[in-house]
Amino acid sequence: METLMALLVGLLFTVGTYMVLSKNIVRIILGTAVFSHGAHLLLITMGGLKGGAAPLLDQGNDAFVDSLPQALILTAIVINFGVTAFFLVLAYRGYTELGTDDMNQLRGNKDE
Amino acid sequence: MNNLVIFPMLIPVIAGLIMIVFRHQITFQRVLSIVSTLAIAGVTVVLIQQVKAQGIQTIHLGGWEPPFGIVFVGDMFALILVLTSAVVAIACLFYAFSSIGRKRETFYFYAFVQFLLAGVIGSFLTGDLFNLFVCFEVMLLASYVLIALGGEKIQLRESLKYVLINVLSSMLFLISAGFLYGAVGTLNMAQLAERVAEAEQGGILTTIAILFLIVFGLKSALFLFFWLPGAYGAPPTAVAALFGALLTKVGIYALFRTFTLIFPHEPGITHTLLGIMAGATMLLGAIGAIAYQDIKRIVSYNVIVAVGFIIAGLAIFTMPSIEGAIYYLIHDMIAKALLFLLAGTVIYLTGQKWLKEIGGLIRHFPVLGWTFFIVVLALAGIPPLSGFIGKVLVTQGAIMEGSYVLAAIALGSSILVLYSLLKIFKNSFWGEAIMGKEEMEPLKLGMLIPCVFLAALSLAFGLGIEGISAYVTQAAETLMEPSKYIDAVLYNQ
Numbered sequence: 001m002e003t004l005m006a007l008l009v010g011l012l013f014t015v016g017t018y019m020v021l022s023k024n025i026v027r028i029i030l031g032t033a034v035f036s037h038g039a040h041l042l043l044i045t046m047g048g049l050k051g052g053a054a055p056l057l058d059q060g061n062d063a064f065v066d067s068l069p070q071a072l073i074l075t076a077i078v079i080n081f082g083v084t085a086f087f088l089v090l091a092y093r094g095y096t097e098l099g100t101d102d103m104n105q106l107r108g109n110k111d112e
Numbered sequence: 113m114n115n116l117v118i119f120p121m122l123i124p125v126i127a128g129l130i131m132i133v134f135r136h137q138i139t140f141q142r143v144l145s146i147v148s149t150l151a152i153a154g155v156t157v158v159l160i161q162q163v164k165a166q167g168i169q170t171i172h173l174g175g176w177e178p179p180f181g182i183v184f185v186g187d188m189f190a191l192i193l194v195l196t197s198a199v200v201a202i203a204c205l206f207y208a209f210s211s212i213g214r215k216r217e218t219f220y221f222y223a224f225v226q227f228l229l230a231g232v233i234g235s236f237l238t239g240d241l242f243n244l245f246v247c248f249e250v251m252l253l254a255s256y257v258l259i260a261l262g263g264e265k266i267q268l269r270e271s272l273k274y275v276l277i278n279v280l281s282s283m284l285f286l287i288s289a290g291f292l293y294g295a296v297g298t299l300n301m302a303q304l305a306e307r308v309a310e311a312e313q314g315g316i317l318t319t320i321a322i323l324f325l326i327v328f329g330l331k332s333a334l335f336l337f338f339w340l341p342g343a344y345g346a347p348p349t350a351v352a353a354l355f356g357a358l359l360t361k362v363g364i365y366a367l368f369r370t371f372t373l374i375f376p377h378e379p380g381i382t383h384t385l386l387g388i389m390a391g392a393t394m395l396l397g398a399i400g401a402i403a404y405q406d407i408k409r410i411v412s413y414n415v416i417v418a419v420g421f422i423i424a425g426l427a428i429f430t431m432p433s434i435e436g437a438i439y440y441l442i443h444d445m446i447a448k449a450l451l452f453l454l455a456g457t458v459i460y461l462t463g464q465k466w467l468k469e470i471g472g473l474i475r476h477f478p479v480l481g482w483t484f485f486i487v488v489l490a491l492a493g494i495p496p497l498s499g500f501i502g503k504v505l506v507t508q509g510a511i512m513e514g515s516y517v518l519a520a521i522a523l524g525s526s527i528l529v530l531y532s533l534l535k536i537f538k539n540s541f542w543g544e545a546i547m548g549k550e551e552m553e554p555l556k557l558g559m560l561i562p563c564v565f566l567a568a569l570s571l572a573f574g575l576g577i578e579g580i581s582a583y584v585t586q587a588a589e590t591l592m593e594p595s596k597y598i599d600a601v602l603y604n605q
Contacts, residue, residue, distance in 0.1 A: 069290075093263060093268060
């Protein structure tokens, strides 16, 4: 299971990197979203996938799942959600003001 | 347990939330932002006295004992930085009152400054790697808004790149935290330090350490600084000054924490790498600073040189060099805010950012000119001013350890910094007056006073070094002996 997850995470990172390297700003944002999914899956794999019951100790469960990575991912998802929303709005506003969504045309001043 | 430790972060959060409700009451927001920032400074002064008398203060949120709960740790190093941030923020806020403009003010400018402060201070105080990530994000989200607020073309253009770089580096941070959790099974910094020491930092842990180095290098503009000059040139002066003074310093703080507390066991690899990166940062930053003719660029490259210099102190990793780095860190927060404010004022007065378009300002604005001269001297490290002691101690540490190359680069880069700033001083304040006074914007007192205040602070810091040295020494001792930090957090000693 861990090997499979590692392959999936690697695939997501590949796709994310590929998309972040493109010119179109919307593709870049989608790339960061894919990238973050990879990071979240990596985090939960690092906590250990084999396990068992919920971590309720007084129920007599000996084999229980580590709950910390899940708490971390939940926080990270929320943060990433906010950042992606802000980034999309920024890209839209940038498109209306600057008249382009091509990163190549968003370089510094001409006189530099 | 000391409940005061959470207050420096709690006060700006609450103040920011209140400000959101009173969107159109600008005067109220101004007063509240000053009151809140003063309150942070006040609480921090009390905490510093407590830490001096009783040792490191901690709070376990919700009564969950570490390593299970969230823990906030106030040690001397973090608290000194919190205090300096609050003081610098007061000056930048006063500058913003007269320069930021009504439009930005009604769009929650002051609230976001408070959230930025909350994120910065939270990053300094947290004792847990994941909360460091969260506080980083709080700070970054506020900074995204501040850099884009106003919606000018250059702001939108630069903020797109700034946000992208920071989103990617935050993902890398998350990934490295995940690897570290997988390797040692904890994220509490004190427990991490213990477990990494037990495992003697093998190959995998050193690799993770280098991943953290890349992440914090991106955040603090150590070597990976390509995003900084553009981003810091875009926002209005008061915001740029806040960024220049605070944001990269949080990355530097994180580097200090991770490489003195968690990963100090393989200095041959990690600290050598830090040294190489610091040297390259100083060289490239200095080259950038002398290459440009655009005031904002020159000032931005000066931020980069300082980052290299402070990290050089960490890379050398002896008591004097760490002490020197802390002195220089405090000095740099004050001086960089002042430099950004002065550069912004010159651009505001003349409406020009190119050096060749400006000249002879000192005839019309003598106080501004001499304040600029003070900051030039301070950044170059001329004795009675604040930069001197840091430069001496770091260089002394470098020579003691035999890192002659690093010492040479540090000294050489300060000469280039001096040259780059004197170029601004010579071109814009001396020389022939290109514009008459009536062609320029009038200088507002509200812009001049924060600059004079920061210059006085820089002078006071340089002259009062005797009074501060005990605190800085204590901060450096905690950094050099991780056991103090671990005992305070995990064993309540």
